[in-house]
Amino acid sequence: MVDSFESMTDSLPVYESLAASVRRLIDATIRTEVDHDVIAAATAKIDSVTAELSAELMPGTFGERGSDDGQGIASGNVVVGVRNPSAPPLVVHHEDNGSVWTEFTLGAAFEGPIAHVHGGVSAMILDHILGATAHRPGRPAYTGTLTLRYHQRTPLRQPLRADAWVDRVEGVKTFAVGQISGAAGVMVSAEGIFIHPRNMST
Amino acid sequence: MVDSFESMTDSLPVYESLAASVRRLIDATIRTEVDHDVIAAATAKIDSVTAELSAELMPGTFGERGSDDGQGIASGNVVVGVRNPSAPPLVVHHEDNGSVWTEFTLGAAFEGPIAHVHGGVSAMILDHILGATAHRPGRPAYTGTLTLRYHQRTPLRQPLRADAWVDRVEGVKTFAVGQISGAAGVMVSAEGIFIHPRNMST
Numbered sequence: 001m002v003d004s005f006e007s008m009t010d011s012l013p014v015y016e017s018l019a020a021s022v023r024r025l026i027d028a029t030i031r032t033e034v035d036h037d038v039i040a041a042a043t044a045k046i047d048s049v050t051a052e053l054s055a056e057l058m059p060g061t062f063g064e065r066g067s068d069d070g071q072g073i074a075s076g077n078v079v080v081g082v083r084n085p086s087a088p089p090l091v092v093h094h095e096d097n098g099s100v101w102t103e104f105t106l107g108a109a110f111e112g113p114i115a116h117v118h119g120g121v122s123a124m125i126l127d128h129i130l131g132a133t134a135h136r137p138g139r140p141a142y143t144g145t146l147t148l149r150y151h152q153r154t155p156l157r158q159p160l161r162a163d164a165w166v167d168r169v170e171g172v173k174t175f176a177v178g179q180i181s182g183a184a185g186v187m188v189s190a191e192g193i194f195i196h197p198r199n200m201s202t
Numbered sequence: 203m204v205d206s207f208e209s210m211t212d213s214l215p216v217y218e219s220l221a222a223s224v225r226r227l228i229d230a231t232i233r234t235e236v237d238h239d240v241i242a243a244a245t246a247k248i249d250s251v252t253a254e255l256s257a258e259l260m261p262g263t264f265g266e267r268g269s270d271d272g273q274g275i276a277s278g279n280v281v282v283g284v285r286n287p288s289a290p291p292l293v294v295h296h297e298d299n300g301s302v303w304t305e306f307t308l309g310a311a312f313e314g315p316i317a318h319v320h321g322g323v324s325a326m327i328l329d330h331i332l333g334a335t336a337h338r339p340g341r342p343a344y345t346g347t348l349t350l351r352y353h354q355r356t357p358l359r360q361p362l363r364a365d366a367w368v369d370r371v372e373g374v375k376t377f378a379v380g381q382i383s384g385a386a387g388v389m390v391s392a393e394g395i396f397i398h399p400r401n402m403s404t
Contacts, residue, residue: 063316114265119345120329124322143321
């Protein structure tokens with residue numbers, strides 16, 4: 001068990017390194033062409049590592065630990081979580097004017113059409129980045145509606161950028177808009193309504 | 203290098219087993235609470251396995267190999283790809299009436315709000331399952347627009363189901379609708395327009 005002081009100060013790099021290592025393994029798993037006996041041996045080694053890491057597991061999911069462990073509630077998040085190997089993970093920048101942006105490149109793990117980003121991955125990223133315009137510390141916002149328009153296919157393995165900004169706020173609702181763009185221009189645009197629930201019990 | 207006959211007949215189980223093993227590792231990576239020296243040692247072992255698997259890698263991404271290797275073009279897909287450890291992976295069932303459905307349970311790797319599925323993951327799944335109503339062998343459909351409505355939060359670690367069906371077809375456009383539901387009812391609903399491009403050159 002990691003003690004609480006350590007987890008609040010020094011533990012994040014070791015978890016980040018582990019997740020980054022597994023992220024590279026995911027890519028190799030999809031793309032490997034080595035002989036089947038090498039693959040079978042690799043599978044056994046991975047199972048062994050998983051057993052070692054599973055000797056002490058937090059129950060359920062990362063978020064269920066709460067946010068008082070110093071690592072930040074988002075470390076397990078599927079979009080931005082540095083402890084989640086399935087996350088790209090995006091680094092979201094907040095500007096003083098309320099807009100948010102992130103730059104990223106997606107590899108084999110995010111494929112839909114050949115050599116292109118799955119349309120659902122673009123939707124996931126836009127949901128997160130539009131929602132980030134409405135998030136406040138300790139006061140998360142939840143997606144009410146989200147509409148996506150796909151203008152052209154989004155390439156894998158090329159630099160991309162996502163931007164989002166607030167169109168207007170009406171009570172608990174934030175109306176946000178945004179887009180994913182790359183060298184060829186805007187690929188996907190989005191608009192969404194994000195809600196600050198009055199009752200956070202669920 | 204895997205020879206072509208073997209890859210067409212016997213190779214899928216070994217790749218599926220590898221991806222399933224890495225999928226378990228992803229979950230343990232997010233949830234482990236073992237000592238930091240154990241984590242550091244695990245990271246080194248994973249790096250070693252990745253190096254072994256990377257001795258021969260297909261260039262780029264899985265899809266770039268084309269669909270003539272017998273594994274099916276979707277093996278690397280981020281939603282349904284059995285070779286992609288980041289994929290749940292969903293198994294999509296097609297009914298004679300054109301509707302499609304899938305049943306699944308999502309774990310720690312798909313978290314957004316505490317103990318709940320990231321809204322963007324729900325969007326990704328609905329994009330795929332609505333799109334599946336329009337796909338034809340050798341004639342994929344691409345998302346034109348997609349609108350999502352979030353009715354209640356979607357739990358992790360509980361059985362879920364996604365359904366989609368065709369509302370109508372107009373020329374190259376398929377208008378599809380669908381939803382994600384669970385024990386508490388419908389959590390997210392969606393409607394989308396999916397397009398069969400006349401020119402497949404891109």
